[in-house]
Amino acid sequence: MSNPEYILTLSCLDQRGIVHRVSGFLAEHGCNIIDSAQFGDSESRLFFMRVHFAREDHNVNDDLLRADFGLLAAEMKLDWEMRDAHYKPRVMLMVSKIGHCLNDLLFRYKSGLLPVEIPAIVSNHMDFYQLAASYNIPFHHLPLATGAPQEAKLAQEARIIELMDTHKIDLVVLARYMQILSPGLCTALKGKAINIHHSFLPSFKGAKPYAQAHHRGVKLIGATAHFVTGDLDEGPIIEQDVERVDHSMDADTLSAIGRDVECVVLARAVKWFVEHRILQNGDKTVVFK
Template sequence: MTHPEYILTLSCPDHRGIVHRVSGFLAENGCNIIDSAQFGDAQSQLFFMRVHFASEDASISDETLRARFAEVARELKMNAELHDAHKKPRMMIMVSKIGHCLNDLLFRYRSGLLHVEIPAIVSNHTEFYQLAASYNIPFHHLPLKAGASPEAKRIQEERVLEIVRDNDIDLVVLARYMQILSPQLCEALRGRAINIHHSFLPSFKGAKPYYQAHERGVKLIGATAHFVTSDLDEGPIIEQDVERVDHAMEPETLTAIGRDVECVVLARAVKWFVEQRILLNGHKTVVFK
């Protein structure tokens, strides 16, 4: 018999007895812990926890379990969420003209490496509508011309949010979507939008960053995945990685290596989000790997 499984994530003021209280609650309500991780942050004085468990008492309904734990959460001043471990989060991908991250995410999705549903791909260009069609995923072309007026941008972003609402989207991934999101859209997607970019920032801004890096003779190139905020490319960091390069490599080689790193870093960040492994800690994240 397959039992319902849940993932509990929580943060609260740190003090003695939290793990005991949570594990005791689960035991008392017929639940068996599959895996658990916790972290106490001395700086913020907050405690973070992720528990994957099975509910083995058929007499305790989902509604009852959630209501009972809500009482514990209120008592301990927890910011807590209880997720159905078998439910696939719904992910929307946004992309412009550079498709390596999109292609990588779609392959991982089709291969079963990402436990998600992808009901929509959004782009301000048409380059990847055939790729979307090959995966049977609706493609939404929402053009936005260079130098578009604030009104045109507002209308385009309203359409983005409409697609998010209509498709019950849990996560928006900016897979090299080369448009700056307005503060209003960033706020609407707070905590559920992930971006990827090269790790040269704040150096080498603008076009062809890998060519700029080649001119400066850099020895390390990398990528950063982070939550989207209204502070451009400065949201809470989820994952980063680097690769060494040398003087013999051409700009095209640096670009290829950089794009490979971007794919891997973004895929890790998405996987951890989908598995409820990322908890916000102010301007930082706690990631239970």
């Protein structure tokens, strides 16, 4: 029988001996560290740490391990979480009428590249119900008409929250879900929702961004994955990437390249989240790759 494995993440004000005390605690409780990473931010004066370890002493049970670490955490004023390393987080995907990110995440999930469970797909359109059915995942159509009153929007978002509660969702992924979320829903999703959007140098907003970029002759296109906050597309950044483009490429080619970048960037962000590699540092993130 294999030994139980955990992932411990923590942050606190930087101080001497954090690594020593945490690793010493694990050794004293019959645990073996598999890998460990840490970072001290000189600006925020915060220290961040992620430890993947196995509990090898069967005289130390799960409850004792957590209770004893809680005492150490209280003494050192640690903000911490200790999770089962083999638990597959439950992810809800949300999409509108653009499906490349949805399709990519579903393929990675089905092929075992993304260690998650996906109990629900939510959309304000019906375009991808057959795709959801092909993966045997329930599809929830929650329409919201253009220009719908605030009452209708809040009722639709209440259904989203209800689905999250019903399915015990750990992470919501906005896989090109083209609706602005209300402040209330953003608050409910704090720290457990990831969005993806294109990012250009310079930036183009509004309709047909790739056509705008082509018209301006951009040389770089890319994508940004970030946590959802009440500030539209300005939450803590998790991952970004870019591709070089040139004058020979038309707007459709730029769009195709952009879709590929968006898929890769979003998949990385989701994978790092479910592997508990992302710690928030104010308006930024620490990502232990």
